[in-house]
Amino acid sequence: MAKTLTAKEKESTIETNLYPIVKTLKKYSFLLMLLPAVIIYGVFILYPFLSSIYVSLFDWSGIGPMTHFVGLNNYIKWLTEDPYSTMFYRALGHNIFILLINIIVSVFFGMFIAFLLSQKIKGSGIYKIIFFMPHTFSLAVVAFLWGLLLNPQWGVVNNFLKTIGLGHYALPWLGSEHTALSIIAVIGLWHSMGFPILVFLAAIMTIPKSLIEAAIIDGAGIPTIFSKIVIPLLIPPIITISVLTFIGSFGTFELMFLLEGAQAGPYYSTDVLGTLFYRTAFGGMGAEASGMGLGASLAIITLIIIIPISILSIWFQRKRNIEF
Amino acid sequence: MTQLRKFKIKWILIHLLLFIYALTIIYPTLIVIFNSFKSNQEIFSKPYGLPSSFSFQHYIQAWQEANFSVYFKNSILITFISVILVLVLSSMAAYILARFKFRGNFIIFFTFLLGLMLPLRLAIVPLYLLLRDLNLLDTYTGIILVYTASGLSFSIFILYTFFKNIPNELIEAARMEGASVFQIYYKIMLPLVRPALSTVAIFNFMSIWNDFFFPYIFLSSEDKYTIPVGIASFFGEYTTDWSLLFAGLTISIVPVIVLFLIMSKQFIDGLTAGAIK
Structure with missing residues (x-):
């Protein structure tokens, strides 16, 4: 049964039909302020990561159409097929080596220096600034700075060793496959140490003084105070630093690349996942290793290593937030 | 005794x-x-x-012959535009996400947070191809867009908490007086989160100013190099001219040291933000 409407009635229906839409649009117009960030983030962050997964399933040099679908073959190559697996596990081992040195030194040395700084000493503010300063340098600058100072011919470090009578330790530090990776780890720590020191210092400062004073009255020495009071209260920053060090150690690239080249010499002794990834995707590794697909799969493998640790840390932080 | x-x-x-x-x-x-x-x-x-x-x-030689003046100009241009874009986009987004209820709010916020644990350099292959297809390789625009995108997660994460903690009464009062959403953001919210904005600005400034990886991949002509890439090409070119190399290194670290000494508190706060609460 058709209902006939007068013109006026029609108009009002249209109005009442349209009104909610206009109202909704107006109500949600604030989303326009969110939009630019979402678009930029979507295009330049989310899309590349999702696309990485897709590209990693192809055997593709980066030129021409991407047609040769190989499934998980690139992953299998890295994990099981020589020479890829040799390169992969060697690089992974080097990353783990860097990680261990970094975590041990960042946590223990960082806590130690922070503890010294927390004692009311004159000039602690100046020390803080000095310790943090290298953190503000570009890694490229740090690499070349130490590259010059470690120059085997006239480098300041070897010259110094000769002066103090340790001439036989004057080695081509960065040119020897036995020392290069360790030296690079130390250079990396020289650059980054200020960060854990300040994080630990901030945590130590929150420890109630009365607690330590009570311990001193009870006759506890510095070692006891350190192990019984300070360290337990420092568990949260220890985890924060460990997680950040973990992510940093698996992302390490610049120092190896700039000091030892894309081939991460000598004899691949400083090759890490970052340099291997760069070589695969951009450097070219000869005809057999074809670029972009293989590189993307290595990137995804690295992500699979990093992400669980990050998730754990976020979970931990949330838990901590609830506790406080 | x-x-x-x-x-x-x-x-x-x-x-x-x-x-x-x-x-x-x-x-x-x-x-x-x-x-x-x-x-x-x-x-x-x-x-x-x-x-x-x-x-x-x-x-003088490093500044003129080795193009350090050009590298400086590029670093300043790229860093400043990127930092300003990050500040504008992230503060608007964080404001909306922190103060408005709508469907998808949490998912969007969570997706931004996800970026905190994804090192963008691992997606460099598709990113490179994307910039190539958009004709943005070897352009200031391309690298600025990448830096802007890569700064969003951290900045939104920091600003979100600050916007959340602003008392409701202030906003209600402004709304009663007929202020629009944007006016509230611009006139009331931004001034209130100024400390967080400076933290975010310094954090992004340092990571962009010091970055070697992205300009190395994306910029191929020397007249667009930033300082970190410039110094790498400089070391490749003047391998044994040590005094020149030391001069180049000094030119690139002294401005950062001076800036850091002047504003050390802000720098330390900005660069350790997120790890210290």
Whole structure:
């Protein structure tokens, strides 16, 4: 049964039909302020990561159409097929080596220096600034700075060793496959140490003084105070630093690349996942290793290593937030 | 008496340890600066210690011949535009996400947070192809967009908490007076989160200014190089001209050191934000 409407009635229906839409649009117009960030983030962050997964399933040099679908073959190559697996596990081992040195030194040395700084000493503010300063340098600058100072011919470090009578330790530090990776780890720590020191210092400062004073009255020495009071209260920053060090150690690239080249010499002794990834995707590794697909799969493998640790840390932080 | 001596020994020991560690940072930095004034011969014979005379010749050479003036200009241009874009986009987004309820709010916020644990360099292959297809390789626009995108996660994460903590009454009062969403953001919210904005600005400034990876991949013509990439090409070109290399290094670290010394508190706060609460 058709209902006939007068013109006026029609108009009002249209109005009442349209009104909610206009109202909704107006109500949600604030989303326009969110939009630019979402678009930029979507295009330049989310899309590349999702696309990485897709590209990693192809055997593709980066030129021409991407047609040769190989499934998980690139992953299998890295994990099981020589020479890829040799390169992969060697690089992974080097990353783990860097990680261990970094975590041990960042946590223990960082806590130690922070503890010294927390004692009311004159000039602690100046020390803080000095310790943090290298953190503000570009890694490229740090690499070349130490590259010059470690120059085997006239480098300041070897010259110094000769002066103090340790001439036989004057080695081509960065040119020897036995020392290069360790030296690079130390250079990396020289650059980054200020960060854990300040994080630990901030945590130590929150420890109630009365607690330590009570311990001193009870006759506890510095070692006891350190192990019984300070360290337990420092568990949260220890985890924060460990997680950040973990992510940093698996992302390490610049120092190896700039000091030892894309081939991460000598004899691949400083090759890490970052340099291997760069070589695969951009450097070219000869005809057999074809670029972009293989590189993307290595990137995804690295992500699979990093992400669980990050998730754990976020979970931990949330838990901590609830506790406080 | 013995207690006083023990006390003194403790302070001396602490200072000694801190001083030695400080020396491992100060001394290499000073050597670089000192050697930039020396001739190659003097560097070879007396690599540490003060130079016998101060000549600025290597600086002039590095600045003009080795294009450091160009690298500086590019670094300033790219860093400043990117930081401003990050500040504008992230503060608007964080404001909306923190203060408005709508469907998808949490998912969007969570997706932004996800970026905190995804190192963007691992997606460099598709990112490179994307910029290539958009004709943005070797352009300022391309690298600025990438930096803007990569700064969003951290910045939104920091600003979100600040916007959340602003009392509701302020906004209600402004709304009663007929202020629009944007006016509330611009006139009321932004001034209130200024400390967080400076944290975010410094954090992004340092990570963009010092970044080597993205300009190395994306910028191919030397007249677009930033300082970190410029110094790499400079070291490749003048491999054995040590005094020039030291001058180049000095040119690239001294501005950062000066800026850091002037604003050390803001720098330390900005760069350790997120880890310290």
